[in-house]
Amino acid sequence: MDAVKRYFRSPAAIAGLILLLIxxxxxxxxxxxxxxxxxxxxxxxxxxxxxxxxxxxxxxxSGRDIAAQIFYxxxxxxxxxxxxxxIAILIGILVGAFAGYYGGWVDNVLMRITEAFQTLPNFxxxxxxxxxxxxxxTTVTIAVGVVSWPAPARLTRAEFLSLxxxxxxxxxxxxxxxxxxxxxxxxxxxxxxxxIVYASVVMAVAILLESALAFLRLSDPxxxxxxxxxxxxxxxxxxxxxxxAIPGIAILVTVLAVSxxxxxxxDALNPRLKGR
Amino acid sequence: xRILTLAGRRLAASIPTLILIxxxxxxxxxxxxxxxVDAMMAQMGGGDAATARELRKFYGLDLSxxxxxxxxxxxxxxxxxxxxxxxxxxxxxxxxxxxxxxxxLMTASLSFAFFFGLVFGVIAARGVNRWPDTLISTxxxxxxxxxxxxxxxxxIVVFSVYLQWLPPGGFEDIGAVRTGIWRVLDIASHLVLPTxTxxxxxxxxxxxxMRASMLEVLNLxxxxxxxxxxxxxTRVVTRHVLRNALLPMVTLIGLQAGTMLGGSVVxxxxxxxxxxxxxxxxSVVQRDLNTLLGIVFVSALLVITVNFVVDLIYAxxxxxxxxxx
Numbered sequence: 001m002d003a004v005k006r007y008f009r010s011p012a013a014i015a016g017l018i019l020l021l022i023x024x025x026x027x028x029x030x031x032x033x034x035x036x037x038x039x040x041x042x043x044x045x046x047x048x049x050x051x052x053x054x055x056x057x058x059x060x061x062s063g064r065d066i067a068a069q070i071f072y073x074x075x076x077x078x079x080x081x082x083x084x085x086x087i088a089i090l091i092g093i094l095v096g097a098f099a100g101y102y103g104g105w106v107d108n109v110l111m112r113i114t115e116a117f118q119t120l121p122n123f124x125x126x127x128x129x130x131x132x133x134x135x136x137x138t139t140v141t142i143a144v145g146v147v148s149w150p151a152p153a154r155l156t157r158a159e160f161l162s163l164x165x166x167x168x169x170x171x172x173x174x175x176x177x178x179x180x181x182x183x184x185x186x187x188x189x190x191x192x193x194x195x196i197v198y199a200s201v202v203m204a205v206a207i208l209l210e211s212a213l214a215f216l217r218l219s220d221p222x223x224x225x226x227x228x229x230x231x232x233x234x235x236x237x238x239x240x241x242x243x244x245a246i247p248g249i250a251i252l253v254t255v256l257a258v259s260x261x262x263x264x265x266x267d268a269l270n271p272r273l274k275g276r
Numbered sequence: 277x278r279i280l281t282l283a284g285r286r287l288a289a290s291i292p293t294l295i296l297i298x299x300x301x302x303x304x305x306x307x308x309x310x311x312x313v314d315a316m317m318a319q320m321g322g323g324d325a326a327t328a329r330e331l332r333k334f335y336g337l338d339l340s341x342x343x344x345x346x347x348x349x350x351x352x353x354x355x356x357x358x359x360x361x362x363x364x365x366x367x368x369x370x371x372x373x374x375x376x377x378x379x380x381l382m383t384a385s386l387s388f389a390f391f392f393g394l395v396f397g398v399i400a401a402r403g404v405n406r407w408p409d410t411l412i413s414t415x416x417x418x419x420x421x422x423x424x425x426x427x428x429x430x431x432i433v434v435f436s437v438y439l440q441w442l443p444p445g446g447f448e449d450i451g452a453v454r455t456g457i458w459r460v461l462d463i464a465s466h467l468v469l470p471t472x473t474x475x476x477x478x479x480x481x482x483x484x485x486m487r488a489s490m491l492e493v494l495n496l497x498x499x500x501x502x503x504x505x506x507x508x509x510t511r512v513v514t515r516h517v518l519r520n521a522l523l524p525m526v527t528l529i530g531l532q533a534g535t536m537l538g539g540s541v542v543x544x545x546x547x548x549x550x551x552x553x554x555x556x557x558x559s560v561v562q563r564d565l566n567t568l569l570g571i572v573f574v575s576a577l578l579v580i581t582v583n584f585v586v587d588l589i590y591a592x593x594x595x596x597x598x599x600x601x
Contacts, residue, residue: 116296119579123538124556124572128301131560131568132308208423212542215425216557230426241433248426255421
């Protein structure tokens with residue numbers, strides 16, 4: 001409860017939470033506010049924002065409603081960001097927990113693999129994965145998750161290294177608990193808070209990665225995503241720059257919200273580090 | 277000399293990592309739909325199965341996968357990255373042509389981000405929780421959340437379309453033949469926007485780390501001693517605090533080298549710079565898997581090199597590292 005109170009004492013954290021709730025509300029209400037397919041033709045192409053009350057944010061190159069695409073894009077960004085983050089954190093926790101708990105050759109092998117993933121630029125690996133497995137919504141989400149796990153793995157490993165010989169673990173061992181029980185039942189709950197906080201960083205990066213992929217037209221072209229719209233608007237950038245500008249602001253606000261919430265959680269859970 | 281031995285040991289330790297990456301990506305690419313021969317046949321406008329079989333035999337693609345992998349690694353030892361059927365020349369020379377713009381862009385962005393991250397970080401830490409700090413920290417958060425390609429596009433709209441101060445893309449003006457200093461200035465003017473675009477997110481990261489590490493060091497005992505012996509604040513910061521506060525910043529360069537290379541894929545595409553990143557993108561679109569694998573190799577090599585240099589700088593900044601060795 002103290003942590004909740006501390007969270008709401010920070011104006012930045014509250015602002016982040018409000019922004020995030022707005023984005024979530026957009027994602028939920030998309031189907032209700034814009035029942036038609038967001039990628040269907042809606043009117044004349046390239047209508048400027050605020051010039052036609054039917055299309056509040058204007059239309060894109062082929063006459064699709066930008067506002068509808070922004071609302072549906074919130075779904076895609078949150079979906080990809082959320083699922084990819086879950087994948088990355090899950091792999092990271094498994095790798096980090098085993099490496100940190102067992103040490104020795106297990107640690108050596110797992111850390112070598114982690115290092116390999118970190119040496120290869122993650123966007124280049126993302127390109128390779130998309131080149132091999134194609135770019136549907138599912139493959140892109142998994143690919144973003146697969147390139148994002150090394151940092152959480154290192155974090156989990158560091159936590160496990162510092163916790164694995166504490167008294168409560170030794171007590172558990174004396175009681176005859178199995179390694180798996182100790183790892184997931186005793187140590188993991190204590191190692192989890194910093195990893196969960198770090199998930200916000202992973203999610204922010206995941207959203208940015210997917211939007212960059214979509215901008216390069218290497219993500220799923222059959223869904224309304226913010227990155228796709230920016231890539232589309234690039235063709236008419238010189239005059240109708242708003243087609244690219246609007247979805248970019250949406251990405252910025254979402255990533256900002258996720259980072260602010262993450263920072264707020266961090267300050268709330270580790271009050272001693274506040275202001276750092 | 278000790279520094280070199282130490283950094284050299286780290287360098288040697290990265291060789292297994294490099295081999296691991298190559299084997300992993302090589303095996304991964306076996307799952308890709310279509311191989312080099314398919315791409316070549318498509319380029320030639322189709323052909324019969326016999327020709328395809330012969331080509332596969334010629335390129336050693338009819339062997340088992342472990343044998344192919346062995347061949348590939350053995351060719352790599354001799355620095356032979358294979359042949360790009362799309363560009364019609366060896367992958368190594370395609371990559372070498374594309375390397376200079378990327379290295380130039382990365383160096384420029386890194387210097388920009390490092391310098392301004394340092395300056396803003398120091399200013400923010402000096403006025404902690406007052407308005408300069410709030411302003412800088414807020415800007416940092418916003419920069420961090422800005423998608424780089426979008427910032428690049430908006431910069432093109434403002435500086436190239438409306439103000440017409442800077443060129444919207446390309447590496448140099450191909451219409452005019454320039455030499456010497458004029459060519460340098462021309463390339464520099466083409467690189468201003470890409471540098472800002474790529475450097476922005478790193479600027480945000482560096483200033484946050486610099487601020488945190490300044491705050492940490494400013495509270496240490498030896499800083500109090502320096503103040504107590506009557507040094508003015510500027511001297512305390514520049515002579516005593518900065519050197520120690522710089523350590524995390526230098527570590528970060530090594531950690532971010534890969535991210536920066538990945539970021540240049542996007543930035544080079546926005547500004548149509550003929551660099552390594554754009555080549556990576558093109559080889560994905562054109563299914564030129566040989567070139568893609570070559571790029572994986574070269575970018576891993578680049579990251580390892582940057583980390584080697586960072587190790588050297590680190591040891592220079594903090595003599596304790598070599599003493600403990």
